[in-house]
Amino acid sequence: MKNTMMACNLHGIGDLRYEEVPMPKLEKDEVLLEIKAAGICGSDIPRVFEKGTYHFPTIPGHEFAGTIVQVNPGDESLIGKAAAVFPLIPCGKCEACQIGEYAQCHDYDYYGSRRDGAFAEYIAVKKWNLVFVPESVSLEHAAMCEPCAVAIHALSQVGIGLGDTVAIFGAGTIGLLAAQIAKGWGASQVVLADVDKAKLDFARELGFTHIIDSKTVDPAEYIKSITANRGADAALEAAGVSATVEACLKSVKTFGKVALMGNPAKNMDISQKAYWEILRKQLTLKGTWNSGYNDAHNDWRLAIKCMENGVFDLSKLITHRFSLAECGKAFDLARKREEFWVKIMFVNKEQQ
Ligand SMILES: [Zn+2]
Ligand SMILES: [Zn+2]
Known part of the structure; x- marks a missing residue:
């Protein structure tokens, strides 16, 4: 050496x-x-x-x-x-x-x-x-492996069921990986929302079809239109801004689940109207941090397995x-x- x-x-x-x-x-x-x-x-x-x-x-x-x-x-x-x-x-x-x-x-x-x-x-x-x-x-x-494990850990907090509609706000690296894993877990519809056109174009290139520019389309309205008015089963906040937290709350169904992952750039403010959504719909909000790494539950080994099986592209x-x-x-x-x-x-x- x-x-x-x-x-x-x-x-x-x-x-x-x-x-x-x-x-x-x-x-x-x-x-x-x-x-x-x-x-x-x-x-x-x-x-x-x-x-x-x-x-x-x-x-x-x-x-x-x-x-x-x-x-x-x-x-x-x-x-x-x-x-x-x-x-x-x-x-x-x-x-x-x-x-x-x-x-x-x-x-x-x-x-x-x-x-x-x-x-x-x-x-x-x-x-x-x-x-x-x-x-x-x-x-x-x-x-x-790290961003993949973080994406797996985030969605594990809310759990994805077969046939679910999953909304992901923020189409950065982890948002895109979360979208791939949501599909792998059996989601039937995965919606990706962002305000950055380049990110949205890239998401389309990766093969996602429900791509929303939140500047021009209201994600909650769009999600209602593809779920017979029910709303998404689960949402992931991957941008760290107040507007996307609100969009998550509005987009999920009654008893829906929201995982909060984006690092906040400043104070997070929630409007009274959006706050009501948590109460009225009895939503579950779950924070997610880093990833799980132990023998019983290991997001890292799972991430490698998902690479092996083609869940991640x-x-x-x-x-x-x-x-x-x-x-x-x-x-x-x-x-x-x-x-x-x-x-x-x-x-x-x-x-x-
Ligand atoms: Zn990192
Ligand atoms: Zn310690």
């Missing part, structure tokens, strides 16, 4: 440098992963340009997959295996950890924000965090590929939003 590797290292807010760094050293519960693909998450953009990581320098990147190339004695059988990585390292002691709800841990560590992440050639990761990837799933797709979602050396260009593209993108991915080209 070499002594150094190349990485995109964040030295300060807005100061991401492609540079040589020491090779990670293996702790006893870790393996060395050669990173083949690492996606830029929506959260990486403010992390790099506004908020920074918890300390500097830190290598960002928490959506990734690769191949195990080095292990500790006794773990030799893992060499050569492909894996995605659950990026959260729980404390193992708090109340949430005691019941296996690791995403709710009060004192966690995190690859790519609190400790070095995956915009690098290699990373040392804990064996506990490995999610093995079968040969039929590409590592670029496996690197999207990820090939079109990766709109841009860069090498690590092009990290400046990749983050500029992500930040400026002059060009349409869904998933921007660093691909270790030399290794392919």
Whole structure:
């Protein structure tokens, strides 16, 4: 093994440098992963340009997959295996950890924000965090395991029944993945609403048919028109704005269910009229956070299975590929939003 590797290292807010760094050293519960693909998450953009990581320098990147190339004695059988990585390292002691709800841990560590992440050639990761990837799933797709698991977790909060009508507000990456999983779970109609024409056009390209531009069409009225006036069985708020929360409340049927997922950009205000919908229709509102990762319920393993079975169609979602050396260009593209993108991915080209 070499002594150094190349990485995109964040030295300060807005100061991401492609540079040589020491090779990670293996702790006893870790393996060395050669990173083949690492996606830029929506959260990486403010992390790099506004908020920074918890300390500097830190290598960002928490959506990734690769191949195990080095292990500790006794773990030799893992060499050569492909894996995605659950990026959260729980404390193992708090109340949430005691019941296996690791995403709710009060004192966690995190690859790519609190400790070095995956915009690098290699990373040392804990064996506990490995999610093995079968040969039929590409590592670029496996690197999207996090948004897929988040989408699965979100819809699990409300539950999708066979033949349901599901409304998804916000056609970003996770909204699109949620739409795919809703279909996979047996929804008969999946409605995608957004105000961004480029996103709606892209959703159409992916094969969705109930596409609503909420600027020109009232989603609740549209959904009534395709459900014999009943409303949707379930709705997912994936935009984080008041108007879409209201649209969810208005769009679901009596006893309908709403999952709230979008990160709010500011205060959320609900009109009196929309609030009445919660009461009158006896709605269930459920928040969703991150994903489930334990032996009994594991959204990550489920996500890989859904990739294997074709429930997720990820090939079109990766709109841009860069090498690590092009990290400046990749983050500029992500930040400026002059060009349409869904998933921007660093691909270790030399290794392919
Ligand atoms: Zn992410
Ligand atoms: Zn904990």
